[in-house]
Amino acid sequence: MWAIETRNLRKVFRPLFGGKPITAVDNLNLQVPPGTVFGFLGPNGAGKTTTIQILIGNVYPTAGEAFVLGHPAGAIAAKRKLGFLPEKFQFHDFLTAEEFLRMHGRLAKMDGATLQKRIDEVLELVGLAERRKSKIREFSKGMQQRIGLAQAIIHDPDLVILDEPTSALDPLGRRRVREVVQYLKERGKTVFLNSHLLSEVERSCDEVAIINRGRVVKQGALDELLVNRSIVSIELKRVEPRILEGMSKVARKVQPVDERRVTAEVDEEDAVPELVRAIVESGGALLGLQAHRETLEDLFIQTVEGEAK
Amino acid sequence: MGVIVALTLKEAMRRRAFLGTVIILIALYGLSFLPRAFKEAFGGNERQFEVGVNLAVLFGVDIIKFFSAVLAILLCAGAITAEIERGYLAAILPRPLHRWELYLGKWLGVMLFSTANATLWTAMLWVSVAVQGEPRMEMWYALPYVLLYPVLYGTLALALSSFLGASLASMFTVAAGAFAYFSDHFLRPIAALFDVKFLQQIVWLSEWTVPMATLKRLVQARVDTILPPGMDDAPPFGSPEVLAFLKPTVQTLDGVYVAVYITIALLVGLLIFWRRDVQ
Ligand SMILES: Nc1ncnc2c1ncn2[C@@H]1O[C@H](COP(=O)(O)OP(=O)(O)OP(=O)(O)O)[C@@H](O)[C@H]1O
Ligand SMILES: [Mg+2]
Numbered sequence: 106m107w108a109i110e111t112r113n114l115r116k117v118f119r120p121l122f123g124g125k126p127i128t129a130v131d132n133l134n135l136q137v138p139p140g141t142v143f144g145f146l147g148p149n150g151a152g153k154t155t156t157i158q159i160l161i162g163n164v165y166p167t168a169g170e171a172f173v174l175g176h177p178a179g180a181i182a183a184k185r186k187l188g189f190l191p192e193k194f195q196f197h198d199f200l201t202a203e204e205f206l207r208m209h210g211r212l213a214k215m216d217g218a219t220l221q222k223r224i225d226e227v228l229e230l231v232g233l234a235e236r237r238k239s240k241i242r243e244f245s246k247g248m249q250q251r252i253g254l255a256q257a258i259i260h261d262p263d264l265v266i267l268d269e270p271t272s273a274l275d276p277l278g279r280r281r282v283r284e285v286v287q288y289l290k291e292r293g294k295t296v297f298l299n300s301h302l303l304s305e306v307e308r309s310c311d312e313v314a315i316i317n318r319g320r321v322v323k324q325g326a327l328d329e330l331l332v333n334r335s336i337v338s339i340e341l342k343r344v345e346p347r348i349l350e351g352m353s354k355v356a357r358k359v360q361p362v363d364e365r366r367v368t369a370e371v372d373e374e375d376a377v378p379e380l381v382r383a384i385v386e387s388g389g390a391l392l393g394l395q396a397h398r399e400t401l402e403d404l405f406i407q408t409v410e411g412e413a414k
Numbered sequence: 415m416g417v418i419v420a421l422t423l424k425e426a427m428r429r430r431a432f433l434g435t436v437i438i439l440i441a442l443y444g445l446s447f448l449p450r451a452f453k454e455a456f457g458g459n460e461r462q463f464e465v466g467v468n469l470a471v472l473f474g475v476d477i478i479k480f481f482s483a484v485l486a487i488l489l490c491a492g493a494i495t496a497e498i499e500r501g502y503l504a505a506i507l508p509r510p511l512h513r514w515e516l517y518l519g520k521w522l523g524v525m526l527f528s529t530a531n532a533t534l535w536t537a538m539l540w541v542s543v544a545v546q547g548e549p550r551m552e553m554w555y556a557l558p559y560v561l562l563y564p565v566l567y568g569t570l571a572l573a574l575s576s577f578l579g580a581s582l583a584s585m586f587t588v589a590a591g592a593f594a595y596f597s598d599h600f601l602r603p604i605a606a607l608f609d610v611k612f613l614q615q616i617v618w619l620s621e622w623t624v625p626m627a628t629l630k631r632l633v634q635a636r637v638d639t640i641l642p643p644g645m646d647d648a649p650p651f652g653s654p655e656v657l658a659f660l661k662p663t664v665q666t667l668d669g670v671y672v673a674v675y676i677t678i679a680l681l682v683g684l685l686i687f688w689r690r691d692v693q
Contacts, residue, residue: 209509
């Protein structure tokens with residue numbers, strides 16, 4: 106059983122009074138294994154939030170199916186073990202942090218004694234223990250996001266869906282979210298999160314899917330997607346076609362940047378010296394070279410830009 | 415569902431709805447000066463004083479009717495779409511509860527609040543005539559029917575709020591009420607006295623559309639017993655049908671129609687909320 110599964114999921118928004126329909130999600134197929142921390146990535150407007158809204162049952166799909174913890178998305182059984190932090194979080198801000206968590210615990214059908222203990226625990230986890238008696242209205246944006254995270258995990262859910270959980274957080278807050286994610290992972294929970302901070306994602310996720318225009322364009326385990334591949338920035342006295350040709354024999358991709366600079370992509374670190382030899386043999390005057398391991402950001406930009414072509 | 419009811423009540427408190435409660439309480443207490451003033455203005459005998467008490471009761475019941483409906487509209491009109499737009503519901507709905515529980519929870523919350531209000535106000539009205547040495551019971555007999563006002567208008571506003579923002583939902587509800595009032599108080603006499611069939615049909619139609627005149631009859635049947643003599647006599651002309659149209663009596667099915675109407679309005683709003691996207 107997948108923690109999340111979608112089959113040909115589709116959502117078309119039709120403006121009420123004419124206008125062009127917008128296809129936000131377009132035949133999306135996704136499989137999230139239980140127990141993983143899953144990064145759901147994509148450029149602005151790719152359809153991430155819309156997909157998440159379908160998964161939690163707030164939005165109805167136009168076509169296709171979505172399953173959450175083995176139940177149809179939106180079913181009570183699916184929602185029982187699901188925690189969610191919305192992207193545009195806005196809570197009942199006339200409640201205090203504690204009252205707010207108690208309300209959510211009750212809505213999640215927790216019993217009184219467990220709930221009280223759990224409130225203390227999660228407030229501690231998100232670092233708001235001293236502010237438990239403050240009204241949410243008096244919280245800063247980042248503190249509100251943290252109480253939102255606390256709310257999402259209050260009932261010890263099996264699946265936690267976080268739509269940009271760190272958008273309002275400072276670096277310390279972001280580290281805390283990483284710790285919470287780690288805490289959930291250690292307890293065997295599935296975390297499905299969406300973020301534009303790719304270095305964060307790279308540090309906490311096991312698996313990612315990159316979507317663009319409502320479709321999955323790449324999915325896999327991070328360590329498989331980012332195998333040893335290196336990005337090499339090269340500075341030459343002059344970029345010439347024959348040099349590029351020579352490089353292409355070694356590199357999987359060669360891209361001139363300007364008259365003096367080229368970026369190349371090689372499959373493994375060992376290929377870098379070979380690339381140098383190829384440049385020299387094709388008569389290039391090598392001035393400088395810098396190789397770094399491919400990051401998620403490189404992969405993201407490459408995937409999304411590759412799509413655009 | 416209890417959590418949603420409690421949340422709705424808290425929300426009402428936060429929106430200072432109780433200020434409305436207090437202001438109306440004071441206004442109702444003010445009515446206790448009416449009988450004496452009435453007596454002094456019209457010759458000063460005990461009969462006039464009693465008429466003054468009766469008027470205070472009738473007037474007080476009208477105030478309770480009107481303001482409990484207004485309060486229910488204000489609280490219901492912002493309950494669904496406005497909360498979706500503010501982002502409140504996005505975090506509530508993923509909880510294991512059905513949408514109908516949320517909808518009915520909100521409805522129940524507002525209705526409890528309205529009932530508490532109207533009861534408090536009725537108690538105040540009772541006190542304000544009782545202190546004049548006239549403990550009357552009519553307002554208590556009318557209370558169950560007076561409560562139908564907030565139920566009717568609150569349910570309408572809630573149904574509209576399932577797809578309209580707070581200001582539009584309250585505007586349309588108030589417009590519906592104003593239309594029903596206009597048709598009952600202005601169109602009806604004109605249609606009756608000049609015996610215009612077409613206008614009479616419009617009056618009937620409007621009562622079917624918003625059964626406020628039906629509610630008025632139900633309430634009046636409980637309090638009109640204390641009308642001053644001569645104030646509610648039929649005009650001395652017109653055919654029996656015209657007079658019946660002008661002053662319809664309570665029909666057996668009036669209550670049933672109102673109940674069916676409220677149920678349908680509730681279900682329609684629920685259906686719309688159930689099928690719509692929340693984002
Ligand atoms: N209610 C709506 N009505 C019409 N179009 C919508 C609606 N909601 C979303 N869209 C459109 O659907 C597309 C996907 O939006 P979505 O919010 O899912 O993107 P996203 O991937 O979450 O983007 P971001 O990274 O900016 O949060 C966008 O083109 C957006 O304009
Ligand atoms: Mg988004």
